[in-house]
Amino acid sequence: MRRPNTPTAVAITAVALVVVSVVALSVGRYPVPLWHVVGVVTSGAFGSDSVSDPERTVVILVRLPRLLLAILVGGGLGLAGAALQATFRNPLVSPEIIGVSAGASLGGALALLLGLGSIFLVGGAFVFGLSALALLFVLTLGRSGTPMLMVVLGGVVVGSFFSALVSLVTYVADPYTTLPAIVFWLLGSVATATSTKVVIAAVPILAGAAVIMLLRWRLNVLSLGDEEAESLGMNPSRMRWTILVATSLIVAGAVAVSGVIGWVGLVIPHLARMWVGPDHRVLLPVSFLAGAVYLVLIDSLARTMTAGEIPLGVLTAMIGAPVFFLLLRGNRDRIWDHA
Numbered sequence: 001m002r003r004p005n006t007p008t009a010v011a012i013t014a015v016a017l018v019v020v021s022v023v024a025l026s027v028g029r030y031p032v033p034l035w036h037v038v039g040v041v042t043s044g045a046f047g048s049d050s051v052s053d054p055e056r057t058v059v060i061l062v063r064l065p066r067l068l069l070a071i072l073v074g075g076g077l078g079l080a081g082a083a084l085q086a087t088f089r090n091p092l093v094s095p096e097i098i099g100v101s102a103g104a105s106l107g108g109a110l111a112l113l114l115g116l117g118s119i120f121l122v123g124g125a126f127v128f129g130l131s132a133l134a135l136l137f138v139l140t141l142g143r144s145g146t147p148m149l150m151v152v153l154g155g156v157v158v159g160s161f162f163s164a165l166v167s168l169v170t171y172v173a174d175p176y177t178t179l180p181a182i183v184f185w186l187l188g189s190v191a192t193a194t195s196t197k198v199v200i201a202a203v204p205i206l207a208g209a210a211v212i213m214l215l216r217w218r219l220n221v222l223s224l225g226d227e228e229a230e231s232l233g234m235n236p237s238r239m240r241w242t243i244l245v246a247t248s249l250i251v252a253g254a255v256a257v258s259g260v261i262g263w264v265g266l267v268i269p270h271l272a273r274m275w276v277g278p279d280h281r282v283l284l285p286v287s288f289l290a291g292a293v294y295l296v297l298i299d300s301l302a303r304t305m306t307a308g309e310i311p312l313g314v315l316t317a318m319i320g321a322p323v324f325f326l327l328l329r330g331n332r333d334r335i336w337d338h339a
Contacts, residue, residue, distance in 0.1 A: 009275070029304075066190050076253065079209050079288040096265075098133065109182050125256035126253060188259040189312055190258050220278075222239055261295070
C-alpha cells in the first residue's frame with residue numbers, strides 16, 4: 001500500500017476536520033441546517049440572510065466554543081501521544097504515563113472541593129500538572145543521564161501518588177454537592193466551554209505543539225536509538241526532556257479545561273501511523289488533525305445520543321479500548337514497520 005505524502009495526508013485530514021466541524025455545529029437538541037451553519041460562520045455569505053437569531057446564537061455562542069475546545073484538546077492529545085511514543089520508542093505509551101494527567105486532576109478536584117470557581121479550577125489543574133512533571137524530574141535525576149525505564153517507572157509512581165490524593169479528595173467531598181461535580185469533571189467533558197476557556201487552553205496546547213512540530217525531524221533520529229542519535233550530534237537525554245516538557249504543557253492545558261479524556265493519545269497515533277507511516281514529519285501533523293476529528297465526533301455523540309450529557313472519557317474508553325485491541329491483534333508486525 002502506497003502511503004500519502006505530507007501535503008496529501010494533511011489536506012485529507014484537514015478537509016475531514018472541516019466537514020465534521022460543520023456537522024457538529026449543525027446537530028444537537030436544536031438542529032440547525034447545514035447551509036445555515038455555513039452562513040453563520042461565513043458572516044453573510046452562502047445564505048446567511050435566512051439565518052434566524054436563535055440559530056446564530058446557538059452556533060456562535062454555544063457550539064462554536066465547544067467545537068474549538070474539542071479541536072484543541074483532541075488535537076493536542078493526539079500529537080502528544082505520537083511524540084511520547086517516539087520518545088519512549090514504545091507503542092503502548094500514552095500521555096497518562098508521565099503522571100501529568102493525575103497531577104492536573106488533583107488540582108482541579110481541589111478547586112472544586114474548596115469551591116474556588118472556574119478560574120482556580122483551570123489554574124489549579126495547570127499548576128499541579130506541571131508540578132507532577134517537576135516531581136518526575138526530581139525522581140529520575142541522575143548523574144549519567146536518565147534511562148527511559150526510570151522515566152516510565154517514575155511516571156507510574158507520580159501518577160499513582162496523585163491518583164491516591166484525588167481519591168482522598170473525592171472521599172472527603174460532600175456527596176450531595178461537590179462530589180457529583182468532581183466526578184463529572186474527572187470523567188472529561190467540554191460542555192462548559194467558553195471563549196475564555198478556549199483562549200486559556202490554546203496558549204499551552206499550541207505552545208507545546210509548536211515545539212514538538214519544530215522538532216519533528218529530530219524525533220525521527222531519536223527513534224533510531226541513543227547511539228545513532230549521538231553519532232549525529234544529538235543529545236538524546238536533553239531532547240527527551242524537551243519533548244516531555246512540551247507534551248506536559250499540552251496535557252496540563254487539556255486537562256485543565258476538559259478533565260481527563262483518555263485513549264485519544266494512545267489510539268489516534270496508531271491509526272495515523274498505519275496510514276502515513278512512521279515518518280514524524282507527516283505523522284505528527286496528521287495525528288493532531290486526526291485527534292481533533294476524533295474528539296469532535298465523540299463530543300457530537302456525547303451530546304446527541306441521550307437526553308443527558310455522556311462524559312467524553314466514558315465514550316473514548318468504550319470505543320478506544322476495543323479498537324486498540326483490534327489494532328494490536330491485526331497489525332502487530334505492521335504498526336512499527338519502518339520499511
